[in-house]
Amino acid sequence: MKAQRNRFLLDESDTPTHWYNILADVDVQESDVRRLRPLGESEEHRSNGVALNLPLSMYRGSVGRERFVEIPDEVREQYQRWRPTPLVRAHRLEQALDTPAHIYYKYEGANASGSHKLNTAVAQAYFYRKAGVQELSTGSGAGQWGTALSMACQMYGLGLTVFMVRVSHDQKPYRRVLMELHGARVLASPSATTEAGKELLAKQPDSHGSLAIANAEALEYARTVPSGRFAVGSGENHVLLHQTVIGEEALLQMERAGEFPDVVIGAMGAGSNFAGLAFPFHRERLREGVHTRLVAVEPEACPKMTRGRYAWDYNDLSGSTPMTKMYTLGHTFAAPGVHAGGLRYHGAAPLVSALYDRGLLEAVSYGQKAVFEAGALFARTEHVIPAPESAHAIRCAIDEAVKARAERRPAVILLNVSGHGLLDLSAYQQFLAGDLEDHPVSDEQIAASLAALPDQAPLGAS
Amino acid sequence: MKAQRNRFLLDESDTPTHWYNILADVDVQESDVRRLRPLGESEEHRSNGVALNLPLSMYRGSVGRERFVEIPDEVREQYQRWRPTPLVRAHRLEQALDTPAHIYYKYEGANASGSHKLNTAVAQAYFYRKAGVQELSTGSGAGQWGTALSMACQMYGLGLTVFMVRVSHDQKPYRRVLMELHGARVLASPSATTEAGKELLAKQPDSHGSLAIANAEALEYARTVPSGRFAVGSGENHVLLHQTVIGEEALLQMERAGEFPDVVIGAMGAGSNFAGLAFPFHRERLREGVHTRLVAVEPEACPKMTRGRYAWDYNDLSGSTPMTKMYTLGHTFAAPGVHAGGLRYHGAAPLVSALYDRGLLEAVSYGQKAVFEAGALFARTEHVIPAPESAHAIRCAIDEAVKARAERRPAVILLNVSGHGLLDLSAYQQFLAGDLEDHPVSDEQIAASLAALPDQAPLGAS
Numbered sequence: 001m002k003a004q005r006n007r008f009l010l011d012e013s014d015t016p017t018h019w020y021n022i023l024a025d026v027d028v029q030e031s032d033v034r035r036l037r038p039l040g041e042s043e044e045h046r047s048n049g050v051a052l053n054l055p056l057s058m059y060r061g062s063v064g065r066e067r068f069v070e071i072p073d074e075v076r077e078q079y080q081r082w083r084p085t086p087l088v089r090a091h092r093l094e095q096a097l098d099t100p101a102h103i104y105y106k107y108e109g110a111n112a113s114g115s116h117k118l119n120t121a122v123a124q125a126y127f128y129r130k131a132g133v134q135e136l137s138t139g140s141g142a143g144q145w146g147t148a149l150s151m152a153c154q155m156y157g158l159g160l161t162v163f164m165v166r167v168s169h170d171q172k173p174y175r176r177v178l179m180e181l182h183g184a185r186v187l188a189s190p191s192a193t194t195e196a197g198k199e200l201l202a203k204q205p206d207s208h209g210s211l212a213i214a215n216a217e218a219l220e221y222a223r224t225v226p227s228g229r230f231a232v233g234s235g236e237n238h239v240l241l242h243q244t245v246i247g248e249e250a251l252l253q254m255e256r257a258g259e260f261p262d263v264v265i266g267a268m269g270a271g272s273n274f275a276g277l278a279f280p281f282h283r284e285r286l287r288e289g290v291h292t293r294l295v296a297v298e299p300e301a302c303p304k305m306t307r308g309r310y311a312w313d314y315n316d317l318s319g320s321t322p323m324t325k326m327y328t329l330g331h332t333f334a335a336p337g338v339h340a341g342g343l344r345y346h347g348a349a350p351l352v353s354a355l356y357d358r359g360l361l362e363a364v365s366y367g368q369k370a371v372f373e374a375g376a377l378f379a380r381t382e383h384v385i386p387a388p389e390s391a392h393a394i395r396c397a398i399d400e401a402v403k404a405r406a407e408r409r410p411a412v413i414l415l416n417v418s419g420h421g422l423l424d425l426s427a428y429q430q431f432l433a434g435d436l437e438d439h440p441v442s443d444e445q446i447a448a449s450l451a452a453l454p455d456q457a458p459l460g461a462s
Numbered sequence: 463m464k465a466q467r468n469r470f471l472l473d474e475s476d477t478p479t480h481w482y483n484i485l486a487d488v489d490v491q492e493s494d495v496r497r498l499r500p501l502g503e504s505e506e507h508r509s510n511g512v513a514l515n516l517p518l519s520m521y522r523g524s525v526g527r528e529r530f531v532e533i534p535d536e537v538r539e540q541y542q543r544w545r546p547t548p549l550v551r552a553h554r555l556e557q558a559l560d561t562p563a564h565i566y567y568k569y570e571g572a573n574a575s576g577s578h579k580l581n582t583a584v585a586q587a588y589f590y591r592k593a594g595v596q597e598l599s600t601g602s603g604a605g606q607w608g609t610a611l612s613m614a615c616q617m618y619g620l621g622l623t624v625f626m627v628r629v630s631h632d633q634k635p636y637r638r639v640l641m642e643l644h645g646a647r648v649l650a651s652p653s654a655t656t657e658a659g660k661e662l663l664a665k666q667p668d669s670h671g672s673l674a675i676a677n678a679e680a681l682e683y684a685r686t687v688p689s690g691r692f693a694v695g696s697g698e699n700h701v702l703l704h705q706t707v708i709g710e711e712a713l714l715q716m717e718r719a720g721e722f723p724d725v726v727i728g729a730m731g732a733g734s735n736f737a738g739l740a741f742p743f744h745r746e747r748l749r750e751g752v753h754t755r756l757v758a759v760e761p762e763a764c765p766k767m768t769r770g771r772y773a774w775d776y777n778d779l780s781g782s783t784p785m786t787k788m789y790t791l792g793h794t795f796a797a798p799g800v801h802a803g804g805l806r807y808h809g810a811a812p813l814v815s816a817l818y819d820r821g822l823l824e825a826v827s828y829g830q831k832a833v834f835e836a837g838a839l840f841a842r843t844e845h846v847i848p849a850p851e852s853a854h855a856i857r858c859a860i861d862e863a864v865k866a867r868a869e870r871r872p873a874v875i876l877l878n879v880s881g882h883g884l885l886d887l888s889a890y891q892q893f894l895a896g897d898l899e900d901h902p903v904s905d906e907q908i909a910a911s912l913a914a915l916p917d918q919a920p921l922g923a924s
Contacts (some may be wrong), residue, residue: 006474006543104605177888379644384574385643422636
């Protein structure tokens, strides 16, 4: 019996030296795809301006047209502590599906934060620190982003305050323990630390909190702290830029495997893990004869791409952040409480939205029962427990492989398993017990939140 | 800034082809170090005989004097799904300690079972399957072994029934979810499935259970099932043999790093993760001029080596398993409830005991507060959350590094981080809250359990 090749590992020295800026390779107006502003440009949201302002050094690379942005040595050195991540051929999943398709997955869950979020957390902490920022703040729901940011802040000696939705803070304490182990201060939101929190607590002393409130608190806090900034973990151009290390590595690894993907698949929250893997493959499509499909997978509980609208909208419930042109369900859309908390954001990243608008990407959605079935099959065959978010990509990859079997054609499928699910086992427990439910969204709910879209674009917008 | 080399990765093809049998290199009578028997030799425990009997193919390699035992292709192929595991230079831990010592750790926690246990689980499942066994059973407390065995049984199409201590089953459901995701049947013990369980339930309907009872149930179950066997995850010669892949890889990786360890450190439960790393370095000591120290680290709550006795003793509370010559606190010793559940076994593996008896190993013990301090420092610097068991080895490595600093001498330290602590975050939560306590054991308690040692060796023993 000859052993099959399972993993395509790269050496530390193969860690990418550059991020890939897709703006070089897509025909889109800059004003359509930038959101946060560098210092001095935040006219329309002066009160939040400084707290939201990005360090110029970080901002520049994500809005220009230069194809490759050099990764600072200090960031690359940190990347090399867990990167390159493995590319794995899912032989046993293929066997279980009896498919002629070859399935490869890029696995981002092996670092201590447990997900791809660390790729941008490390870069952001570095740039903020270099710009003289001393403390970051952020809001956190499920906690993947807060965990990654706490590790990154510790690497560079930055303070971090995380406002964590109270119901998660109380009921799921493990993410909080992880953040505290890495030196972050974690406050249950609503908290008595901010005016926004106090105001809400006065009205609802037993409020469970929400991500919208946690973010509002974190933003207020950043305004009140000397050299404080509010950091975000998805959606922004710079975040997507940082995540492209995933796809750059995958390109090299697929080459080592001697294959090229027909389809590249990622779960779609605001878009950073999807874009991180898929964007470098978009660049490859500019070569003659490459027709790789790029598929974003969203939960049917939050179908921003498959059922949303491409429009200018706010990023938060209160409308206190700059507007963004994006696929959105409307900033008042309240997604049902599916376990994939990381996919419940109402909008898609501006860059992902622009590509989708131009027909360069596909999107599909699934209910969570089908998603967990896929996650459990993946666990049983590949022995990796995927995060519920990542299980969306797995569901889609399985369907692609089954289609290839039905059509008796070969197919090379590449997907992003963006994180592990070891802190989501209560969700798998519900799945095993048959207690999971789907949460389809009615046309009426979507129509109502789309009706609440702002009625005009910001000044200077296309 | 020049990036430092962090990880010494090997290619899949570098996965060891042989296990290392230390019996070739240590002067010890075979009767002193064998415990379980192959088919037809279980005279002294006839009733449990078949359920405990090992497949001859697995037994042979672990009792002969042949130095290297070939790993079957089918096992090596499975190993290659997560092996070789990384060897990591702990640069940031070194910096935090301001030590001239170089600290390297072998990391066994990245596979889906979360620990080194998978190395033997896969081998055992393979050999049992090949011998015609159709179902395995085992007892489980904390659940690392049960998790690994459930994955391995799924790989080879074996049934598995895990009797899980009821208090763990009810209070820590996530390990159970992991096992069930991998197809195991998990029963809370005491259960109504066995006579032993029913008897106990009749007396104590609300019993919390114990590992002794869970193992008794698993053993009875194996006797009643056609082609059933009771599988164990530590202590036995064959288990230690399988774990030597850890040390064999580490030897090659240290060579790539251009260094050789002055001291090799592992946490000591029954001994499999310690021996897995340390035994191949014992072989290297047979070369001229190699004086590497091998240090086993146990909890002060269960100091079998530092305060126990080298004697013939039973492996379980009821005395229904064969006797073993080992360092022991006595089979009636009840270790306090420290979080490192995997280190609470009353005895040391016969092979580890024999080497310790001959002065070839050192042993130290620590209280759990000092251990969690070390674990938290490791998390903050290396960004890996260690299992409480593994944090024992980290505590010792830190102390060795601090000693090197005090004595202003270089030192190369190698330790085994045998598993991750992502399912032990409640223990870290207690640590952060200052609620952890040490559990020293009194001389009186140890004297009492040593007094209950069997008063004679088995027939034919030395």
